[in-house]
Amino acid sequence: MKFWTALDPRLKGIVVLGLLVFFPFIDPNAAHLNFLADAATFVLLALGLNIVVGFAGLLDLGYAAFFAIGSYSYAMLASPQFNLHVPFWVMLLLAPAITAIFGILLGAPTLRLRGDYLAIVTLGFGEIVPQTFLNLSQWTNGPNGISALDQPVLFNYKFGLQTLPYYFVGLFLLAVAIIVVHNLQDSRLGRSWMAIREDELAAAHMGINTTKAKLSAFALGASFSGLAGVAYASKLSLVSPDNFQFNVSIFVLSMLVLGGMGNIYGVIIGSLLLSSLERFILPQATIFAHNLGFMSLDFSNFRFMMYGIILVAIMLFRPEGLFPSRQRKAELHVAQLDAALASQEQSLYNEAAP
Amino acid sequence: MSILAIKHVTQRFGGLVAVRDLEFEVDAGSIVAMIGPNGAGKSTVFNLITGIYKPSEGQIEFNGTQIQGRSTSAIAALGIARTFQNIRLFAFMSALDNVMTGRHTRMHATLADSMLNTPRARKEESRVRERSHELLKFCGLDEHANSYAANLAYGPQRRLEIARALASDPKLLLLDEPAAGMNPNEKNDLTGLIRRIRDTGVTVFLIEHDMALVMQISERIAVLDYGEKIAEGLPDAIRSNERVIEAYLGKPA
Numbered sequence: 001m002k003f004w005t006a007l008d009p010r011l012k013g014i015v016v017l018g019l020l021v022f023f024p025f026i027d028p029n030a031a032h033l034n035f036l037a038d039a040a041t042f043v044l045l046a047l048g049l050n051i052v053v054g055f056a057g058l059l060d061l062g063y064a065a066f067f068a069i070g071s072y073s074y075a076m077l078a079s080p081q082f083n084l085h086v087p088f089w090v091m092l093l094l095a096p097a098i099t100a101i102f103g104i105l106l107g108a109p110t111l112r113l114r115g116d117y118l119a120i121v122t123l124g125f126g127e128i129v130p131q132t133f134l135n136l137s138q139w140t141n142g143p144n145g146i147s148a149l150d151q152p153v154l155f156n157y158k159f160g161l162q163t164l165p166y167y168f169v170g171l172f173l174l175a176v177a178i179i180v181v182h183n184l185q186d187s188r189l190g191r192s193w194m195a196i197r198e199d200e201l202a203a204a205h206m207g208i209n210t211t212k213a214k215l216s217a218f219a220l221g222a223s224f225s226g227l228a229g230v231a232y233a234s235k236l237s238l239v240s241p242d243n244f245q246f247n248v249s250i251f252v253l254s255m256l257v258l259g260g261m262g263n264i265y266g267v268i269i270g271s272l273l274l275s276s277l278e279r280f281i282l283p284q285a286t287i288f289a290h291n292l293g294f295m296s297l298d299f300s301n302f303r304f305m306m307y308g309i310i311l312v313a314i315m316l317f318r319p320e321g322l323f324p325s326r327q328r329k330a331e332l333h334v335a336q337l338d339a340a341l342a343s344q345e346q347s348l349y350n351e352a353a354p
Numbered sequence: 355m356s357i358l359a360i361k362h363v364t365q366r367f368g369g370l371v372a373v374r375d376l377e378f379e380v381d382a383g384s385i386v387a388m389i390g391p392n393g394a395g396k397s398t399v400f401n402l403i404t405g406i407y408k409p410s411e412g413q414i415e416f417n418g419t420q421i422q423g424r425s426t427s428a429i430a431a432l433g434i435a436r437t438f439q440n441i442r443l444f445a446f447m448s449a450l451d452n453v454m455t456g457r458h459t460r461m462h463a464t465l466a467d468s469m470l471n472t473p474r475a476r477k478e479e480s481r482v483r484e485r486s487h488e489l490l491k492f493c494g495l496d497e498h499a500n501s502y503a504a505n506l507a508y509g510p511q512r513r514l515e516i517a518r519a520l521a522s523d524p525k526l527l528l529l530d531e532p533a534a535g536m537n538p539n540e541k542n543d544l545t546g547l548i549r550r551i552r553d554t555g556v557t558v559f560l561i562e563h564d565m566a567l568v569m570q571i572s573e574r575i576a577v578l579d580y581g582e583k584i585a586e587g588l589p590d591a592i593r594s595n596e597r598v599i600e601a602y603l604g605k606p607a
Contacts, residue, residue, distance in 0.1 A: 180469050180470075183468065183469055183470060183471035184468055184469060186479070187463060187467070187468035187469075187471065187475060187479070188458060188461045188463040188467075188468055188475070188478075188479075189463070189465060189468035189469075190468065191447075191451060191454060191455045191458070192455065192458055194444065194447055194451075194455075195444050195447070195455045195458075198443075198444035198445055198446060198447060199442050199443075199444060199445075201406070201426075201442065202438070202442040202443070202444065203444075203455075204425075204426040204427050204430070205404060205426055205427075205430055205435070205436055206427075206430060206455050206456050206458045206459065206518070206522065207427050207430035207431045207458050207459025207460075207522060208427055208455075208458050208459075209425075209427045210427070216465055220465075220469075330446055330502055330504065330505070
């Protein structure tokens with residue numbers, strides 16, 4: 001363990017990437033690869049949301065909206081729907097640009113808002129977008145969604161319905177995303193986000209254009225969900241408004257809370273944990289219960305209850321998440337210390353009172 | 355030559371006149387203080403200079419350009435840096451990161467540079483890191499470089515705010531009650547630090563309640579009471595000015 005932590009982060013990254021590249025040859029189980037390919041999408045989403053919420057401190061409860069916009073961009077531009085067939089690889093550049101523009105469009109009117117108020121507006125945006133896709137039925141087929149999306153082709157190799165190529169695409173996108181987030185974290189822009197999170201007025205006095213910095217956080221965060229949307233839509237070959245409801249925003253936010261906001265690796269682990277809870281742990285628990293004779297029990301129905309329990313438990317026992325950034329840990333522990341001191345003072349005061 | 359000229363500035367908040375027709379100039383390369391009882395409008399003057407408020411009337415000129423009404427970040431970029439009366443550090447960033455953030459306006463890395471960590475960005479980062487270490491040392495904070503700002507004691511926090519402000523290579527440094535809450539030793543160090551800052555060519559304009567410190571380092575003093583300038587001059591003249599004594603102690607019965 002000590003050896004591992006002492007390793008250069010770049011080397012660590014190469015080791016992990018190498019292991020993941022060889023993983024399909026060690027474990028060719030399609031269900032496992034399928035799970036990992038899907039999980040990659042959600043890790044991308046979590047990394048994007050982490051830029052907005054974890055770095056810049058802007059609470060966004062409607063992040064699924066950008067995921068929807070990314071997915072629908074692919075669905076509309078690469079399917080028989082309008083008979084447009086933009087190649088998958090071009091869409092990987094185009095969709096992030098489209099979602100980034102929507103990120104700015106959402107960000108611009110909310111710049112003056114903070115905390116709860118911002119959360120409510122983003123929540124509204126998260127509701128409006130799927131509703132819009134639902135109701136623009138002449139373009140989106142309404143509740144039926146858009147189907148038969150183009151499947152990616154690399155040179156002459158058709159991805160089709162196989163799992164392996166999507167796994168590698170997911171891996172590739174993740175590697176790019178992690179490098180970018182890593183770079184951002186210790187950069188001029190990353191510092192300006194954190195400065196805004198800590199104290200917006202002081203940040204402005206450092207010459208940080210807070211408007212521009214916040215918009216860039218919204219835009220970059222949204223662009224990650226553009227990537228995720230393309231990966232998701234092309235793999236599923238189908239999009240419908242149901243896939244982007246409020247629970248998706250909460251699902252992704254829970255990943256951040258569970259893993260540890262602000263810390264790239266915490267966020268990744270958090271999203272893998274929640275994805276596997278949904279895909280493996282609950283179904284396995286159901287099978288187990290069925291074997292025990294409780295035939296009517298289906299743990300998958302308890303999904304949201306489980307998220308709720310996890311969120312409450314994390315808040316009670318480890319508010320900084322499982323793998324917190326150093327910052328957040330310190331922040332929450334100072335808050336606890338302050339609270340402890342305050343309650344101590346209060347009790348002294350109560351004792352002193354006649 | 356004056357680096358900062360406040361010309362007939364008035365600031366109203368609804369019916370309250372916080373600053374009334376203020377005229378004041380700060381000479382380049384000097385140490386100037388503004389004093390006055392609590393609520394006299396001193397911090398409002400700083401907030402007007404740094405663009406938090408837009409003056410209801412009047413102009414503020416910095417190096418000959420009018421700056422009233424410009425955004426806070428634009429004014430910072432022109433070369434005005436400040437500290438705050440109630441410390442406003444980036445609490446959960448390291449001391450070093452605080453100072454590096456202070457350099458923001460003099461850095462050139464674009465969004466693409468930041469995303470891709472280009473050689474240009476890397477070079478700039480390491481230059482800024484080095485410079486920030488120097489500034490921490492200059493302010494006597496070198497052993498705290500990796501501590502969170504929130505974990506520093508009060509005195510070091512005040513000095514860190516100064517280091518952060520200096521990181522932007524300001525021409526004018528505004529210090530809002532830099533000695534508040536400091537013990538006599540720390541005040542002594544602060545006096546030395548302010549002088550050393552001035553010696554590097556930075557003009558210092560401070561608000562302070564500690565009369566001993568103000569009298570010791572200021573070359574000029576302006577006194578504010580109820581938003582109006584009631585006196586201006588050399589420390590000795592201010593010390594014996596009747597209106598000033600009255601403002602602080604009240605009229606003799």
